[in-house]
Amino acid sequence: MTHFAAIGLELAVAATGLAVLLLDLWVRPEQRRWLTWTALLAVGGIFVASFALTVPEPARMFGGLYVLDELALFFKRFFLLAALLVLVVGQEFADRFSAGHAEYSALTLFALTGMMFAASANDFVLLFVALELVTITFYVLTSFQRRRVVSLEAGVKYLILGALSTGFLVYGLALIFGAAGTMNFEQLAASPPAVLESRLLTVGLLLVLVGLAFKIAAVPFQFWAPDVYEGAPLPTTAFLAVGSKAAGIVLLLRVWFVAAPALTSSWARPLLVVTALTLLYGVLCAIPQRSLKRLMAYSSIANAGFLLLGFCSGSAAGVAAVLFYLGGYLFAVLAIFLVATLAWRGTDSDAIADLAGLAQRSPLLAGVLTLGLVSLAGVPPLAGFFGKFLLLKSVLASATLHPGLYAVAVVALLAAVISLYYYFGVVRVVYWGQPAAAPQAPILLAWPARAALGLCVFGLLWLGCFPANVLNLAQLAAQSLPWR
């Protein structure tokens, strides 16, 4: 495999993004929506094509900077699927942008490119570049509704806090390079013990972890999430919650398990504390929320906690559980945001109370929203349940070695019960909340929206009822990390 064949998927996505930008110059305004459909088709095609790609052996390219293994491939497919659905949400949301529809799609595709590079990062340099590509496009995507003050405010907040986290990251990289003389994950892991035990490396690695904790919104670096999620346009929020978080997770997986396994395994106890705090902070703060976006922000913090459970268990089963959980999370979150976009068309609302009467206006949307929320709450027969089941199982299986994990399992149990309260609170509003205004008209759905809703429901039920296929992929991907 040549270098350029290895990054073929990323190149295809970036080329699509550039093509959309360029074509926008010649296409007449009333035909611009076709640009998004083209981009959508292209991403769908790349997603399908990614299954033609097999990697029997991990391929290291560009001097070990870039690795193509099952883990990278799993995440690339994940990001492509997420972007596919986000583009549909964006298209349904387009009437609320004053201009720049094609740019929105193009920026989404550039962020997708960054995420796909992040999935293959095997070196702190690529980690940094990929993450910056994602973050900088998100600054723009967040403040895309430039006539809405909250959107601009969110963009500025994200910019400042994002720059802060980048600062941590860069400082950490400098210290790591100073201590070890290499930026490559595998070379770092193979460094002599004197290097691995040096304080400089420890501090550097900690700073990198801080930068990644910002990305996945883990306590104590979660404070940006609610404001940014609330201010950003719905499709951006959805992409932040799914794509940006998963990019953080894949990088965290590589750094945690590949770059410095010896060092990170000695940090098991602080990780337990962070996980427990993230879980509790997310679920407790979500209870009083009245805006669905803020609710989803806190829910995304809580879900970061659930994902960290897989890191806590520190086993291949735990990592496979993380991957599976992310799959279920993708379908659930995008289903929720797609329904929210469709239900709030023509309003500037994001209040949960405004979903009242949705079950009468559109039983289909109400049903899909319920499935998404219930899956996040972790109830069978949906994907979220199986993900939580796998996570708990991996934690309890490792708990025989680290008894501290029992405490985390108890916290996770409490968090799951509390989360049920606020997710079901939304279901309550949808099915028997009192609408404030007179009954509104039924909601008509275009076929792409229907198809996307169908895809989400299919994903939720398929992962929940027939998890074997995706679980096998996840287990295969987890095996590509070095397990001692």
Next chain:
Amino acid sequence: MANLSFIIFCPLVAAVLIALLPRTFNVLFRAVALLATGLSLLGAVRVFVGFDSAATGLQYEQHFRWVDALGIGYHVGVDGLNVGLVLMAALVAFAAVCVSREIRERQQLYYMLVLAMAGGILGAFASFDLFLFYFFHELALVPTFILIGVWGRGAQRNYATFKLTLYLSLGALVALIGLIALYVQAGQTSFNLLHLTRHLALNPMAPGTQSWIFGLLLFGFGILVSLWPFHTWAPLGYAAAPTAAAMLHAGVLKKFGLYGLIRIALPLLPAGAQSWMNLLALLCLGNILYCGLVALRQRDLNHLLGNSSVAHMGFAFLGIASLNVLGVTGAVVVMVAHGLLAALSFALSGFLYHRLGTLEMDQMGGLLQRLPFVGGVMVMAMFAGCGLPGFANFPGEALVLFGAWKSYPTVTVFACWGALVIAAVYMLRAVRAIWHGPPLDRWKDLVDAPNLWVKLPYALLLAGLLVFGCFPRLLTDPMQPVVSQIVQRIHGETVTP
């Protein structure tokens, strides 16, 4: 038709079918639901009749691969323990759909949810795989929530809905952690119950491990069965629930926890069981006496029935706590009997609520003159609730008390009080307040159940109570070998340390 998967998936497939029908086909929704639960019931009757009590092992067994990587399979079957429960569940599900005539709004959603509940619980009782068992039970959680929320009644509806849902999920998750811990500690890569039973019979876990896992299962399942002091969700929830949801939940779903204890916790964790039984015997007195006394004070019929149903669960717990053949057999008979009784009582109270618009017992009186059929059935149901011979509750409670006398004589004395005195007092007072006395003018236009079709669900449930009451051997004979095997394992371990 005598096929367990057919019985389980009839309601589930019908639920999907109803979802796909156009919104305006109001007549079809009910017809499809009746047909599906009716076929399920026929299947369950044929399984019950065709069950061979002499044979050992599982019957009507079906086994498919599901998630090989984790050792999870689709494995259903019946033995003596659950054959009666499956029949009871199918009967209650059919009756619940029958009495749903009162539902006029959003029928499509309603029947989907009721069918999902019914299919889930039938599946849970038939499962022989730990994961499948839990999976099927949890299918009912969301339907229950929406059913009570949308079609429920009373000012406390929202509070009751959330309380019930949160308690049930807490219980279910605690039990899930217990089940996973059981799987992990057994060191096996299979969730198959038969496999785990065989493995743990030969290589039992350390008693300390058994004890903490049993604790998780006891309280997890206990919360689902409204074990005192975790019972407060039940009366509130049942009072707020629409008739069919109350019937299915109080009658069938609640038995899931007891079934889990008998099917999974006792045989797999015999040493753990012994360390918790003293506590369980005390807690079940909380159910029998405390909730009985609470029921005494209720003015609302549904609150009375709800508390009485929690009190009856105490007998099932007492039977389990006695850890002998009589007691455990009695517990299972109580489960079947109470399932039919609770469903019947809530069906009748739903009928009354629909006709009267209230369930305050102060405002009723002399109704037997206006409603001879419904009144007669309800008086019989209340007698069954006091444990009158001839109804299925009598053999169940009698067996439990005989069994418990050997293990916990003092507790049994108090339980007898609860069964014979307190239950009789509140049931008979309710009979007097509702049915006897001078008829009130405001109810002079009441109409009884008009035809056979309306009477059918009540008659079926009552017939079930009478048949199992007069011929309890129908239930106890098939159960004998399974229960004695479970009990032997528990006491076998104490004899040989």
